[in-house]
Amino acid sequence: MKIEFTAEQNALRQEFRRYFENMMNPELKAECDEALGEGGGPLWREALRQMGRDGMIGIGWPKELGGRGLSPIEQFIFVEEVMRCGYPFPFLTTESVGPQLAEFGNEWQKKEIVPKILAGECLIAIGYSEPGSGTDLASIKTTAVRDGDEWVINGQKMWTSLAHFSDYVWLACRTDPNAAKPHKGISMFMVPTSDPGWSCSPVVTLGGVRTNATYYDNIRVPQHAMVGEENAGWKLVTSQLNRERLSLVNFGPTAELFNSTVRWAQQSELPSGEKLIDVSWVQMNLAKVRAGVEALKLLCYKQAWAMTEGNLEMADASAAKVYGSEFFIETYRLLGEVLGQAALVNRRTEGADPLASRIERLYRTASIITFGGGTNEIQRDIISAAGLWMPRASR
Amino acid sequence: MDFGFSEQQRDVQNLAREILSEQVTVEKLAQYDQYKAERFDRELWAQLSQAGLLGVAIDEQYGGMGFGFFELALLVEEAGRTIAPLPLISHLVSAALPIQQFANAEQKQRWLPGAANGEFLLTAALQEGFHSEAAAPKLSRAEADGNGLRISGEKFAVPFAKQAERILLAVQEGEGVTVVLLDPKAEGVRLQAVEATQYEPQYHLQFDQVWVAAEDILVRGEGAAAMQWIAERSRAAVCAHQLGAADKAMRMTASYTAERQQFGVPIATFQAVGHRAANCFIDVECLRLNTYQAVSLLDANQAASTEVQIAKIWAGDVGHRVSYAAQHLHGGMGIDRDYPLWRYCTWLRHNEMVLGNSAEGLASLGASIADGQAFCR
Numbered sequence: 181m182k183i184e185f186t187a188e189q190n191a192l193r194q195e196f197r198r199y200f201e202n203m204m205n206p207e208l209k210a211e212c213d214e215a216l217g218e219g220g221g222p223l224w225r226e227a228l229r230q231m232g233r234d235g236m237i238g239i240g241w242p243k244e245l246g247g248r249g250l251s252p253i254e255q256f257i258f259v260e261e262v263m264r265c266g267y268p269f270p271f272l273t274t275e276s277v278g279p280q281l282a283e284f285g286n287e288w289q290k291k292e293i294v295p296k297i298l299a300g301e302c303l304i305a306i307g308y309s310e311p312g313s314g315t316d317l318a319s320i321k322t323t324a325v326r327d328g329d330e331w332v333i334n335g336q337k338m339w340t341s342l343a344h345f346s347d348y349v350w351l352a353c354r355t356d357p358n359a360a361k362p363h364k365g366i367s368m369f370m371v372p373t374s375d376p377g378w379s380c381s382p383v384v385t386l387g388g389v390r391t392n393a394t395y396y397d398n399i400r401v402p403q404h405a406m407v408g409e410e411n412a413g414w415k416l417v418t419s420q421l422n423r424e425r426l427s428l429v430n431f432g433p434t435a436e437l438f439n440s441t442v443r444w445a446q447q448s449e450l451p452s453g454e455k456l457i458d459v460s461w462v463q464m465n466l467a468k469v470r471a472g473v474e475a476l477k478l479l480c481y482k483q484a485w486a487m488t489e490g491n492l493e494m495a496d497a498s499a500a501k502v503y504g505s506e507f508f509i510e511t512y513r514l515l516g517e518v519l520g521q522a523a524l525v526n527r528r529t530e531g532a533d534p535l536a537s538r539i540e541r542l543y544r545t546a547s548i549i550t551f552g553g554g555t556n557e558i559q560r561d562i563i564s565a566a567g568l569w570m571p572r573a574s575r
Numbered sequence: 576m577d578f579g580f581s582e583q584q585r586d587v588q589n590l591a592r593e594i595l596s597e598q599v600t601v602e603k604l605a606q607y608d609q610y611k612a613e614r615f616d617r618e619l620w621a622q623l624s625q626a627g628l629l630g631v632a633i634d635e636q637y638g639g640m641g642f643g644f645f646e647l648a649l650l651v652e653e654a655g656r657t658i659a660p661l662p663l664i665s666h667l668v669s670a671a672l673p674i675q676q677f678a679n680a681e682q683k684q685r686w687l688p689g690a691a692n693g694e695f696l697l698t699a700a701l702q703e704g705f706h707s708e709a710a711a712p713k714l715s716r717a718e719a720d721g722n723g724l725r726i727s728g729e730k731f732a733v734p735f736a737k738q739a740e741r742i743l744l745a746v747q748e749g750e751g752v753t754v755v756l757l758d759p760k761a762e763g764v765r766l767q768a769v770e771a772t773q774y775e776p777q778y779h780l781q782f783d784q785v786w787v788a789a790e791d792i793l794v795r796g797e798g799a800a801a802m803q804w805i806a807e808r809s810r811a812a813v814c815a816h817q818l819g820a821a822d823k824a825m826r827m828t829a830s831y832t833a834e835r836q837q838f839g840v841p842i843a844t845f846q847a848v849g850h851r852a853a854n855c856f857i858d859v860e861c862l863r864l865n866t867y868q869a870v871s872l873l874d875a876n877q878a879a880s881t882e883v884q885i886a887k888i889w890a891g892d893v894g895h896r897v898s899y900a901a902q903h904l905h906g907g908m909g910i911d912r913d914y915p916l917w918r919y920c921t922w923l924r925h926n927e928m929v930l931g932n933s934a935e936g937l938a939s940l941g942a943s944i945a946d947g948q949a950f951c952r
Contacts, residue, residue, distance in 0.1 A: 181577060181578060181579070181580065181581075181584075181645060181867055181870075181871040182576065182577045182871065183576065183577075183578070183867075183868050183871060184576065185576060186576075189576075253576055435951035435952075436951075438951055439950050439951055442944055442947075442950065445945075446945070446947070457944075457945045458945060460938070460941075462941075463938065463941025463942060463944060463945055464937055464938065464941055466941055466944045466945075467888075467936075467937040467938070467940040467941035467944060468937060470881075470885070470940060470944055470949055470951070471885045471888045471889065471936075471937070471940065473951055474865060474868075474882070474885045474951075475861040475864065475865060475889065477951075478861075478864035478865060478868060479860070479861070479864065481576060481578075482578045482864060484576070485576045485577065485578045486578070488576075489579070495856065496860065499853075499856060499857045499860050502853075502857060503857050503860075503861065557846070557850070559853075560846075560849065560850040560853035560854070561846065561849060561850075561853075563853035563856050563857070564829070564843070564849035564850070564852050564853045564856070565849075567853070567856045568825070568826065568829035568852055568853070568856055569829060569833070570829050570832060570833050570843035570844075570848075570849055570852060571833055571841050571843050571844050572843075572844060572849070573840070573844040573845070573846070
């Protein structure tokens, strides 16, 4: 048992930190701030291409697929550092869908799409949820029907985040309506957003972040747009979600937020002249966050270690997701209380405190990952079944 | 980064688990309920001694295995899992380890071999009434008397004080802190038996002008750091005990709800039940990781004040939450004294409160944060 990074891993962290500090010039930072952490602007795109040229995309992919072959622990360090710098890195494309295409994709996908992902020139959105299908994802109704050498796609997806500036949607479609079980009739397609039958309309969320409803109207794609085998898409969906879940919960940004709030409270004086940090309830709030962050750190590190060792337990992965997503909300609340009314002031206000206005926004975005990436109820079902061997009700 | 155990650690864990799970039965535990008998299984103690486990962290030259604090904490965790009637923390962690760390050669020779083979008991008095800061005793003082000391004061709820050969405790001497080994049979010592919630033998200790010979002085004048050292290891050991007990109470609950049927199905299949158990799983995992982190830092003699403090806060909160979730999900069985859960609940409560509860821990952590001593790294 040794809970610290090796000298090489610390050196790698320094390398990443220097790289991103250098990359995040004030103009890029301003553009990213304006995009509320989702990217998509011209400077953001140029930075992504530069990262492609510098070999900073696909760092966890095997070397033979064009990546850097870093272990999950090293990828975890990468994620922490890129999040620390504030660049909205397109993880879904590069860490979640990309490696699956590189591994399971056909020749066309490997030649046309994979190199562009690694070059920072191709962005992919995820198309799973529909108006009537969320947690019960296998019930999707969007169809792909074979017509000669082509597939014809019709339907609607919800919450297709980043789709408005993506090149493709990684789309789950029903290809066998008569399959014995619903999840056995699903196939995956790479659908180009440039197709005239594709359209999207914005959905603005509480946190200010845009997501989309996307529409698929008689889109014809060739056979090579299908990923993997016909009616074998479910495995791709679940393994993509597993990969996604692991990058949802991170330690670095929360630790940084805690440290900044402590410094803020050390420097702030109440009208009475008393230092904010000396107020007993302020210390209590900070201590609660500190104790919780330590657990978050250990859950994240253990997960990265277990992945590197190849022995990640399902219940542990779900526990980290539930704990992290719910702790973030609690953290924003407790730190927001320390910051007081300033934590209600939007960043666009002249003279708004940068730290407090960050909390103002984070508090509005925090619920996304308690239900996103596999809702916490389902995660708790997994924990009680896989971690405690409790029988589960059939659904 | 390594969250795994070494082969040596696995060996200790397996050996301890094997002996304790076999020997600590519900029937045996029932003998000690309500102080019907002294809660100390001396046969089991001898068995652990024969297996070498009492000396797991004592140097080989004194008859121990010469392993570290981590291995000792794994033994304590197994004792928590079975709530074994054994004074492992008070004897080994709070007394024998400090003697090994701070005593002179003669003192080590006198106390360690007997501690490792279970020939006699040692203990420590780390709490004074409401005051749980072991490094700064407020109610106990010493005056020099020849080459020894005269000490007066009081300590609260000392485990196995009457059964022990010596009680390690701290007294103020002038501006400094002195650590001594007090003979509970010495003249001027008064022990008042306490009936504690979990039935451990405990005593309020008072000492009035008690003579302590030079050979029983462990650290003279500069004992605050030593007491800090002792308190941190004792706290971490309580966390390990809590981990074992909470994990067992949770698993007992999972098994019970998988068997218990209502409306024709196991109650574990109700999401409300499964989710409360899942919350326990997350809690216990947080306690586990924080405990192992604190223990491994202490094992490596690295600074661990913040990490121990945080682990103890988790031990308090998790113990409380798991205890009540387990009782609730068991329904009446959880509180029925013919079913084994309730004893775990009293130990979870004891471990929650002893050596600093969660509120005290948060206040103290908050003060370190304010001092700039507890930034995230």
